Amino acid sequence: MHIDLPTIWAAIIGLGVFIYVMLDGFDLGIGLLFPFLTGKGDRDVMLNTVAPVWDGNETFMVLGGAGLYGAFPVVYSTLLPATYLPLILMLAGLIFRGAAFELRAKATRTQHLWDLAFIAGSALATFCQGVVLGALLQGIKIEHQQFVGGAFDWLSPFSLFCGLGLLVTYATLGCGWLIIKTEGELQRKMYALMKPITIVLLGTIAVVSLWTVVGQPAVAARWFGGHNLMYFLPVPVLVLASVFGIFRAVNRRKEHTPFRLSLFLLFLGYTGLIISIFPNIIPPALTIWEASSSHSSQAFALVGTVIILPIILIYSFMQYHVFRGKVREGDAGYH
Template sequence: MTIDLPVIWAAIIGLGVFLYVMLDGFDLGIGLLFPFFDAKADRDVMLNTVAPVWDGNETFLVLGGAGLYGAFPVVYSTLLPANYLPLILMVIGLIFRGAAFELRAKARRTQHLWDLAFIGGSALATFCQGIVLGSLLQGIRIVDGRFAGGPFDWLSPFSVFCGFGVLITYATLGCGWLILKTDADLQRRMRLLMRPLACALLGAMALVSLWTVMGLPAVAQRWFGSGNLGWFLPVPILVLACVWGIFRSVRLRHEAMPFLLTLALCFLGYTGLVISIWPNIVPPSLTIWQASSSPSSQLFALVGTVIVLPIILVYNALQYRVFHGKVREGDAGYH
């Protein structure tokens, strides 16, 4: 039996990207929620819920990027030139956010400035991720395996809306996480915020789906003309069920369910993305097989990944196990 290495690597990179969205999404979302909570004590608690784990969450961004470079190097000569500016701005946002994490706890007179850096860095990194997602969905012009577009092809109404959609997604994830990790008045206010965020997320998903079908004929063909419709039909029903479940769990004061159902919404949206572009890795024309490195390179990297990936997964699972439980005002914080 022949092993299809490009498919295996596409699955590994897809897993890495989804884990990054799932894990780093909620701690980026906390930065997006900061403007709604002015009190220093509230902000300290919000940060302390992710202080032990945020570094580990970003491991999966490194995994996806390194795997992409090793397994699909042609992507670097197409996707990156097409999105240089938003990717550079994303990195700048992550740098500001990381610096704010480290320095705001030690600052006194300038702590409000580091709070602004945390908010701005989180928003910039999140928005740029959405821009890149929109650029990928709308397609990238490729000629002879190279990017053939202009420096601002990534900028379009669709990609900008995707940027706002990812902002809403991460804010909802962050809110669900804080319902799980906090209590008392802060948790109560998070519950109040969860309902409008869930509605906004549902609206963003509906608009992106409609825009994709009506504005991107290649994607519409994959949904309705290539036998994928049967896979896609349950998705809208499951999305509505998840949003209904979020409302119900908030009303019944469940603590974990709003977060878990928001993760389920992210997974459903991710499956829609996979259906929209498969088997392309850079739409509309570059498939995973065309973008692949040599089989020997992919096999060599796969051996290392098979060893390292379980260690990463176990490490991340252990950090969440060790730091489980509620975080309250006055607990030992990030120092």
Template sequence: MQIDLPVIWAAIIGLGVFIYVMLDGFDLGIGLLFPFFEGKGEREVMLNTVAPVWDGNETFLVLGGAGLYGAFPVVYSTLLPANYMPLMLMVVGLIFRGAAFELRAKATRTQHAWDLAFIGGSALAAMCQGIVLGSLLQGIKIVDDKFAGDPFDWFSPFSVFCGFGVLITYAALGCGWLILKTDGELQRKMRQLMRPLTAVLLGAIVIVSLWTVLGLPSVEARWFASGNLGWFLPVPILVLVCVVSIFRSVRLQHEAMPFLLTLAICFLGYTGLIISIWPYIIPPSLTIWQASSSHSSQLFALVGTVIVLPIILVYNAMQYRVFRGKVREGDAGYH
């Protein structure tokens, strides 16, 4: 019996994208939280919590992109032309964020300018990721396996609001991470900020969910007309449970739970996305099997991935283990 390689590759790429969102999400979120904390010492502590790990976090973006190119090359002739501008702006944002991260520590008179670059780069990258997600959900026009729409089809109220939703999600992840990694006055301020961020995040989830289910016919059919609604109901119920639990954990001053519960919300949202579009990799017409490269190409790439992926996972796990514990003002840092 032949192995269904497209399904395996869809799982690998899906895993890579989720780990990227989970890990790079909180360090992008720290950039989004910078405007709320103007003290130099507080900002240094915030950056030092991710300084040892942020490079490794982006490894999974490379994994997802390379896997997509090798396993589903048709996606590059459809998704990329449909989203050239937001994808290029995302890369620009990541460049500014990375450069600012390294250079602000060595700057004196221009440190404030690099802080602005760090904030702007983080916001631009997060916003553009959400816009691409919204563009994917609303559907991409394809003819003969090629993009046949307008260059600005990606720009719509729905995709822009998805960008806003990703901004809020990353900010909440960053806040949860900083509750875990800091103490004292900075941790107290993060606990205060976590409550309104969680409330806004819940509102964004409700609006995007209703907009997706009621405004996009293909998704509405998947959720309501297929008879599978009973299987899908746990997703929104569990999201609500997580939100209530975040408020409770903040009130009880738990340190790890706000971050872990925000990660759980991200996972539930990701499963909702998969439920809404499966088995289409480019809704509403291109399935994972239609977009696949040849069986031999996918098998060759899979052999390399089976070797490399465990190494990447072990490396990332080790760096978080080595740099575990609290980060405080006055620590040497990792620049």
């Protein structure tokens, strides 16, 4: 019996990337919300809500990146040269954010500078992720499994707007997370912020969707051609229903619902991306089978993944279970 390993690996990497975006999205979002709350106590509480889990969230970035290298090495030789600058800037942002996370608690006179580093690092990493996503969606020039475009092909109004859209998405996730983890005045501020930021997110989704249809004919053909239209027809209704649900939950002070519905909006966008490009792994024409490594390499890596992936998932679940509950000002911090 023949096993389609490229499809299995595409599913594993797709799952890893989604879990990373879901988990690291809300803690990057906390950095994006820092400018809205200038009090030291509020910022300390915000950081402490993710202090025990933020570095574990990035495990899934490593999983996705390592899996991509082992299963689809051609992607590295095409995607990386096409997006070198935003990827390097993304890593720089993650480094600044990580350093700020560790060092701001030790700083006294320079704590405000580390706060700025945390804000800038979170914003830069998020924006660059969105830019790479936009560049991928608009297509990368490849001939004979080699990148043949220019060093700045990624730079376009569409990719830049996708960067801004991801900023709004992560900020929405961060706001929903803080509603769950905080109480009192800080939680009230997050409730107040949730509605306007959700409206901005809805507008962003609408603009990206329309821009994709108008500016990317190949993607539009995928959306509205064949059986894919059946999957896309409920999406606008589900998006509007989710936004309505967030508003209703905020009015009724339902703590968990805004975050859950924000994750559902993220899921809708992510599945839309998958439908837009699959089975291509690098649009417009490099498929998962063309980009895959040898069958033996993928099978060997799969054995290790089957062993380690459940451990990662259990570890991730346990860290959120152990550190569940509210975080209050004055609680033991992250040092």
